[in-house]
Amino acid sequence: MSKQEIREKTILKMADLAKNKPLEKKRQELVIIDKLLRSEEWQMANSVGLTISQSIEFSTSDLLLIALEQKKKVYVPKTMPKSQLAFLPYLSAEQGLIKSSYGLLEPSYDKALENNELDLVIVPGVGFNLNNNQRIGFGGGYYDRFIAKYQPKTVSLCLDVQIVTSEQWLDNQFDIKINKILTV
Numbered sequence: 001m002s003k004q005e006i007r008e009k010t011i012l013k014m015a016d017l018a019k020n021k022p023l024e025k026k027r028q029e030l031v032i033i034d035k036l037l038r039s040e041e042w043q044m045a046n047s048v049g050l051t052i053s054q055s056i057e058f059s060t061s062d063l064l065l066i067a068l069e070q071k072k073k074v075y076v077p078k079t080m081p082k083s084q085l086a087f088l089p090y091l092s093a094e095q096g097l098i099k100s101s102y103g104l105l106e107p108s109y110d111k112a113l114e115n116n117e118l119d120l121v122i123v124p125g126v127g128f129n130l131n132n133n134q135r136i137g138f139g140g141g142y143y144d145r146f147i148a149k150y151q152p153k154t155v156s157l158c159l160d161v162q163i164v165t166s167e168q169w170l171d172n173q174f175d176i177k178i179n180k181i182l183t184v
Helices: 003-020 022-038 040-044 061-069 142-150
Strands: 047-050 073-080 084-089 097-099 105-107 120-122 127-129 134-136 153-158 180-183
Touching: 003 022, 003 127, 003 134, 022 040, 022 061, 022 153, 022 180, 040 120, 040 153, 047 061, 061 073, 073 105, 073 142, 084 142, 120 142
Parallel strands: 047 073, 047 120, 120 153, 153 180
Antiparallel strands: 073 084, 097 105, 127 134
16 A cells, blocks of 8 residues: 555544544543653653644644643744745744645744754654554655754654554655654
8 A cells, every 4th residue: 555545544534533533532632642741752841843733633732732831832833945844933823823825724934933953843644653653744744854854852643543554554765753653
């Protein structure tokens, strides 16, 4: 099965979970967030890169609030030209977030506020291989390029429908492994 086929099938599973089993999705998210909060990666991080999630993805809204309550510096990604990412401070839900050409909520760009030297980046994805810490993203390679360039500590949060077995896809030279994948 190709990565694109895995991506398409997994996105359908994610959409089904979000639409038809929202309580189960929320239960899994809470269990995984608890694991993250107890992890050394989270506890040692002063600055955290965190995406503003879409409805079918692992919801980051609770985690965002927890990070702010714990006085962590929260940065959110902004897609840049040439398939690059930049992380900018999260100010508030009402302040500074605009819809990108991909339909994602992102901060408006300000070079003076950019911080790509983060203690921890929570890396989103579609599918995750728990055997070798590989991920399939949404297809743009933004996070792979960012991680390759800045080499932050990385953790991905994986719902059960996002687990992909090792036999289903082969590593690609551009795919960057995640340091830790947390699941239920």
